[in-house]
Amino acid sequence: MTENPALLSFANVTKTYPGGRPVLQGVSLRLTPGETVALTGESGSGKSTLLNLAGALDGADAGEIVVDGVSLSGLDDAGRAALRRERAALVFQQFNLIPSMSVAQNLAFHARLAGREDAGWTAEIVERLGLSDQLDKYPEQLSGGQQQRVAIGRAMATRPRLLLADEPTGNLDETASDAVLSLMLELVTETGAGLLLVTHSAAIAERLDRHIHLSRGRLS
Structure with a gap:
């Protein structure tokens, strides 16, 4: 049987912080199209570092990372930015909303850059996230939870x-x-x-297809 092509793959990836502290040690993983994977681990175990590498926000010290058929090791800064714009979307704990843009403008911004703005899809996201009465507001006028929902909606607007x-x-x-x-x-x-x-939530992890755990720089 032919194995499904990976949408995201790590092959023996290593990352060390300045000062020599290893964060990821020979990490390998595969995520296929249509698959959902929960990543858990103690605080400081390297979960955010792994996501930064997958999203081309940082580079590995060794090993290979491939996203949707594109090897990250061969990309310059412009290529990494294009990959995040066109193939991968990131939702991090820092909301990174654009303060000079309204909620509606923030939601549309990345989708427009990627050439995939879809008013119908965005409207569905707005309704599902409970943002219909917040569209004209600016990030500073929102609560932390509302800003988080906007950040999630912005990422999903690009499909x-x-x-x-x-x-x-x-x-x-x-x-x-x-x-x-x-x-x-x-x-x-x-x-x-x-x-x-x-996630740190066992209930959330149970709703996903697969659960992997990061500890001392290694996956299990």
């Missing part, structure tokens, strides 16, 4: 091939958290995207 999320529901109540996770899982089902999600 990314690969969605990387670091504790995306950490500032949300249980009802909003369930709605956000359901929307992410539906995106994967509808588009064949892949989801790699960092």
